Amino acid sequence: MDLLNCPNCGDIYVKHAIRDICDKCYREEEADYEKVYRFLRVRENRAATIERVAEVTGVKEELLYKWVRSGRLHTAQFPNLGYPCDKCGKIIRKGKLCEGCATGMIGELETFEMERNRQEALHKAVYLSRDKRK
Structure with missing residues (x-):
């Protein structure tokens, strides 16, 4: 209670x-x-x-x-x-959201995901180039 x-x-x-x-x-x-x-x-x-x-x-x-x-x-x-x-x-x-806000949030999430994937690819490339130097 x-x-x-x-x-x-x-x-x-x-x-x-x-x-x-x-x-x-x-x-x-x-x-x-x-x-x-x-x-x-x-x-x-x-x-x-x-x-x-x-x-x-x-x-x-x-x-x-x-x-x-x-x-x-x-x-x-x-x-x-x-x-x-x-x-x-x-x-x-x-x-909870109007169509415009929902569409905008989806776009923001897609942009965030693309940027995250780009950053991960960049980090992998840096580590691979370090491994090749050794």
Whole structure:
């Protein structure tokens, strides 16, 4: 049993396997979720953005991002919902990085690997030339 401070309110609580906040904050989050879900169930609100949902319901954007990221609010049902890319902040609907950042990181890794291979080849050449001199 782990005792932690709730990241929202600072109260001490017993950590649950599925909850990362205290019971009081959990109940508040559930009430906020019901507000958001009631708003989004209305057909004309299904295309609302995170900013619009936050404005109308009064629920913090960070909490909305949490629900989208965890799959609690499904982007298939609500196409304009998303959360920020971990690197650049662009709104995405899945994963941790937007396509641009993922592609950039792959390029950086490939460049790093090529440079590492070049360095290893250079070191081998130096050691081989030393061995030939002996």
